[in-house]
Amino acid sequence: MTPDSQDRSHCANSDALAATFSASYAGVVAFIAVATEGSFARAGDRLGVGRSAVSRSVQKLESQLGTRLFLRTTRHTTLTREGELFYRNCHPGVERIVQALEDMRDLREGPPRGQLRISAMGGFGRRIVAPLLNGFRARYPEIAVDLMLDDRPTDFSADRIDVAFRDGHLGDSQVIAKQLIPMPMLVCASPAYRQARGLPRQVEDLPEHSCVNFRTASGRISEWEFKVDGRVQKFQPSSTCTFNDDELVLQAVLDGHGIAQMPGYQVSEHLRAGRLVACLAQYAPNDRGHYLCYLSRLQLPARIRVFIDYMTTAVRALDLECATGLAPVPPAISREPRQTSAAGRG
Template sequence: MTPDSQDRPQCANSDALASSFSASYAGVVAFIAVATEGSFARAGDRLGIGRSAVSRSVQKLEAQLGTRLFLRTTRSTTLTREGELFYRNCHPGVERIVQALEDMRDLREGPPRGQLRISATVGFGRRIVAPLLSGFRERYPNIAVDLLLDDRTTDFSAERVDVAFRNGRMEDSQIIAKQLIPMPMLICASPTYRHTHGLPRQVEDLAAHNCINFRTASGRIFEWEFKVGGRIQKFLPSSTCTFNDEELVLQAVLDGQGIAQMAGYQISEHLRTGRLVACLAQYAPDDRGHYLCYLSRQQLPARIRVFIDFMTAGIRALDLQCATGLTPILPVPASKVSAAFTASVA
């Protein structure tokens, strides 16, 4: 016997099963409707089809089962003994299917409820997202929240994530990315450091300062970025300290150990209170942002829609626009800055 001939009976059985299911499903639904309503006409009204269509579906089911399911007279329609047995066996399954359909409709249109899995980078998630969750849970107590903090790029499918917060520039065209706020990147120092060492007035001055670097989740050192002559330039300074945690970078700067380039959401409060000062603001890149990401705009469950709306309003209400009102140091000509970048790379 060849492998093909061995496979043939299984394929035939699968086709028979598929054919049987497709033929019987409509009959079972029609049968349950007639049994529940006690009439073919009322069953048709409930299903939104004609009486004759209901009758044909039931007749096909009876032929498939090889037994009569109803006793029909001009005045009544009642179940046979076999019909009663079949009804008892089928009814729970059909009820579960109906309930499943209603549950899906409720998730889309009803009061928000269910499990919501969220992903965010460690720094932004801890400092911005997590504090807003208590207000969200208070407003929507039937939504259970699962927050994952990870600096790696989110895999929506593998990690079963509903919504993700991402920072920087969005290059993934497969997801919907809604910018919440811009993400200014500023060079900062403590007043103590400024008093002792001064501040860089141009990019080439960074080589003379104690720089503190951040190591990303991939293991590489985060490159400082500046916008020079309308173009993004990257710069990797020599560092006195390197950390793989953004909070440790911030704390080192607050302690006066050096200067670092940090995101606005980390430093806005410290800039307002004077615990930090910023410099080189005229070269801050302006094409970064904080984004709320999800896979599709279509058929979003209510729990995801209300979370998106709540977080968008909540984050935009925070005063994180730390670059506003900064007095920029007089810029150096772009040609000189570009030369400084070339020298630093070399």
């Protein structure tokens, strides 16, 4: 047999298999409907097709099996012995298919339930997301939550992430990014540090101070960012302490070991309580914004939709935009339109 004839034979076999499977599947569905309803007409009503279409599907199935499945009279339709055996073997599989379809419909339209996989950056996840999960779980007890703290860029597909919390917009154009709150970056110190060392009045003063740095998940030291004379200026001070955890950076500043540039949500409570003071507000960079990210607005399962709605409301109610202790921003900067940076920490 030549390669061409082999290819033609393979295609013919494939087409025959496809046709056989299609006919068999339609026939089995029609057969189960007739056996359950006890009538070709009622089976047609249940399947949304005519009685004749159901009859043709069953006849094709009987031809494939080489046996009669029903005894038909003008008044009754009953299973043959072979039909009873076939029904017992097919029914569990069809029931599982029907149940699978109903489960998918419930996930979309029914009470929210199922597994929800969430990713958040370490500091935001510990300080903001994790505490709010108690209220969410109380409201939606049938949703199981899996929270991953990870400062690396989110790979929704590889990590099977449903929702991610991130600073700034993600690079993936398919990702929907919904801003939850502003995220200003603030240079802060403890009152004890201010009393002992004073505070920088301009960016050029930073080398004279003890600085606490943050090491990102990629291993690099996060640069401090400012806006000087309308231009972005990045600065990486020499540090007395460097940590790869936001909370350790914060604790070092609270303990008076130095100053650090930190996100507003992390320091707002301490600024209000007077445990921290802020400086260099006149050089504050553009607001990065903190975002809730997911893959699509279309066909979102109920568990994802209710989580997005709940967290949006809950996070915005936390009053994380505290500006206590900040010096007035010069008019030239305050009039400038605020933009969202596409870059985020980590």
